[in-house]
Amino acid sequence: MKLKAKIAIPGKVIWEGEANEINIQTTTGKIGILPNHAPLVTAIETSVLTIKNIEKTIFMVISDGYLSLEKNSIFIATDRCILEDKIDSKKLEADYKSALERYNIAKKPGKKYMANKALKRINACYEILNYKKLNN
CATH class of the missing domain: 2.60.15.10 (F0F1 ATP synthase delta/epsilon subunit, N-terminal)
Incomplete structure (x- = not known):
C-alpha cells in the first residue's frame, strides 16, 4: 500500500x-x-x-x-x-543577504515576520542543496 x-x-x-x-x-x-x-x-x-x-x-x-x-x-x-530543481544556488546568497537586511532594519512586527519567513525558506533551500552535495 x-x-x-x-x-x-x-x-x-x-x-x-x-x-x-x-x-x-x-x-x-x-x-x-x-x-x-x-x-x-x-x-x-x-x-x-x-x-x-x-x-x-x-x-x-x-x-x-x-x-x-x-x-x-x-x-x-x-x-x-x-x-x-528550481532552487537557484547562485541567487540564494543574494536573497539571503537581502532578507537578513530586511529583518535587521524592520521596525514593525509584520515586516519582521515576513523577513523571517523568507529567511526560513532560504535556509530550507540551503538544507536541500547541502544534502544533495553530501549524498551525490
Whole structure:
C-alpha cells in the first residue's frame, strides 16, 4: 500500500503522485507519515518536505499551510512551494543577504515576520542543496 499525495499552491497543483513515506515539519514538530497512518489535520511550517518512493526521494521547500490525511490520501496546501530543481544556488546568497537586511532594519512586527519567513525558506533551500552535495 502507498500514500497518494497532492501538493498545491493557490490555483495550481505542484506535485501529485504516490509515496512510501512523507516527512514534513508541523507547528508541533517534524513528523513522518507512512501508509495506514491515522487520519490527521495539522498546520505546517516553512521547511523541507521530503517525499520518498521506491525510485527516488523528492525534496521541496514549502511555506506555511496545512496537511490533511485520510485513508492513505494526503493533501498539502501551502502558499508557496519550490521544487528542488528550481532552487537557484547562485541567487540564494543574494536573497539571503537581502532578507537578513530586511529583518535587521524592520521596525514593525509584520515586516519582521515576513523577513523571517523568507529567511526560513532560504535556509530550507540551503538544507536541500547541502544534502544533495553530501549524498551525490
